[in-house]
Amino acid sequence: DGGITQSPKYLFRKEGQNVTLSCEQNLNHDAMYWYRQDPGQGLRLIYYSQIVNDFQKGDIAEGYSVSREKKESFPLTVTSAQKNPTAFYLCASYMTVYGYTFGSGTRLTVV
Amino acid sequence: QQQVKQSPQSLIVQKGGISIINCAYENTAFDYFPWYQQFPGKGPALLIAIRPDVSEKKEGRFTISFNKSAKQFSLHIMDSQPGDSATYFCAASKRFGNEKLTFGTGTRLTIIP
Numbered sequence: 441d442g443g444i445t446q447s448p449k450y451l452f453r454k455e456g457q458n459v460t461l462s463c464e465q466n467l468n469h470d471a472m473y474w475y476r477q478d479p480g481q482g483l484r485l486i487y488y489s490q491i492v493n494d495f496q497k498g499d500i501a502e503g504y505s506v507s508r509e510k511k512e513s514f515p516l517t518v519t520s521a522q523k524n525p526t527a528f529y530l531c532a533s534y535m536t537v538y539g540y541t542f543g544s545g546t547r548l549t550v551v
Numbered sequence: 552q553q554q555v556k557q558s559p560q561s562l563i564v565q566k567g568g569i570s571i572i573n574c575a576y577e578n579t580a581f582d583y584f585p586w587y588q589q590f591p592g593k594g595p596a597l598l599i600a601i602r603p604d605v606s607e608k609k610e611g612r613f614t615i616s617f618n619k620s621a622k623q624f625s626l627h628i629m630d631s632q633p634g635d636s637a638t639y640f641c642a643a644s645k646r647f648g649n650e651k652l653t654f655g656t657g658t659r660l661t662i663i664p
Binding site for chain 2: 444446473475480481482483484485488498530532539540542543544545547
């Protein structure tokens with residue numbers, strides 16, 4: 441089945457630690473997105489990539505980094521510079537006609 | 552700056568009733584307006600979407616009403632069922648969805664028996 445796989449489902453981060461969230465898609469979609477979801481704030485865009493080896497900052501990119509070395513993969517690193525990383529992180533892919541497809545998310549908690 | 556405003560934040564509707572969620576946008580360059588449904592612990596799933604060249608779109612029990620002059624659009628769920636209990640997000644995009652989505656803040660809908 442085609443879709444987006446996010447892993448892990450739950451992730452715990454210690455203070456000062458970098459962690460990487462995985463996002464893989466087998467839909468052959470060109471564009472991929474990372475959103476952060478907090479209660480009462482909807483989904484806010486962190487980074488997006490419309491083609492391989494190219495990506496742009498979204499509205500809340502500070503403290504995050506991404507790479508897009510393969511069409512299928514768009515990992516997100518939450519760095520120690522992100523002061524409030526506890527949130528639900530959603531990855532999405534997009535292609536014209538098919539629209540947006542979201543993964544099932546990763547819940548990150550700082551311990 | 553919040554470009555898409557959504558209300559209400561939460562909504563309780565009796566089974567069989569009509570659920571109505573409203574959104575307003577500011578950027579007149581938006582030309583694609585989808586609604587997403589999200590269950591706890593899951594990613595959002597596309598429910599229905601509309602472009603500004605039509606004033607209404609219906610799919611089953613779900614209808615989008617669009618008012619271009621007022622820059623508002625709304626989701627109506629007819630004959631609401633307990634299985635409709637979820638969080639609903641409106642969103643907007645430019646270039647008919649070929650650009651990033653801007654989301655509303657979400658509405659938690661609860662359908663009671």
